[in-house]
Amino acid sequence: MMRGAETWEIKKxxxxxxxxxxxxxxxxxxxxxxxxxxxxxxxxxxxxxxxxDKIKESRLRVYSQVMRKDEQYIERRVMEMEVQGTRRRGRPKRRWVDCIKDDLRSNGLTVHEVWVRGR
Structure with a gap:
């Protein structure tokens, strides 16, 4: 049931x-x-x-692995990339990064603490 779940946005x-x-x-x-x-x-x-809870834990683990990579690593560059332009009207789509921010907030962690714990 959890196969690849750390890369999904599965709020619903x-x-x-x-x-x-x-x-x-x-x-x-x-x-x-x-x-x-x-x-x-x-x-x-x-x-x-x-x-x-297991999915949140694995999602934070994958996030910490990606962010500890070299700055030229493609996944890290995509994570830090800013897309130019504007979005359509209405509520924005929920992204994987939004799930990460919610997971950090719900566990009371900072980005630095996740990086350190992942090592």
Whole structure:
């Protein structure tokens, strides 16, 4: 389910992926929804974290790897590139960099801390 997820912008599909993961965990444990056992209890007994947390972690890991590369590295140059011109009217499309900024903000990290932790 997570294959290549660190490069996606998956804000809308993250909850759906968490639901699918919990459904498989419940099936593996032999627990149904009628048993009224909370998701946190099932995750605690199996030792599995939320899928969205794992995706955020891997996304930050990939970001730190790209930003530690040499400045002439193509992926780094694309990340730092400014596109000229204006966008269309309306709400701008959500980009991968926007997800990175949200992940940093939600974890209370700075860009420098991610670079250091990735080493």
């Amino acid at each position: 599909t993250e909850p759906k992926m968490d639901v699918a993961k919990m459904r498989t965990l419940r099936l593996m444990c032999g627990v149904t929804r009628r048993d009224n056992i909370r998701n946190e209890v099932i995750r605690g007994t199996t030792g599995v974290r939320k899928l969205s």
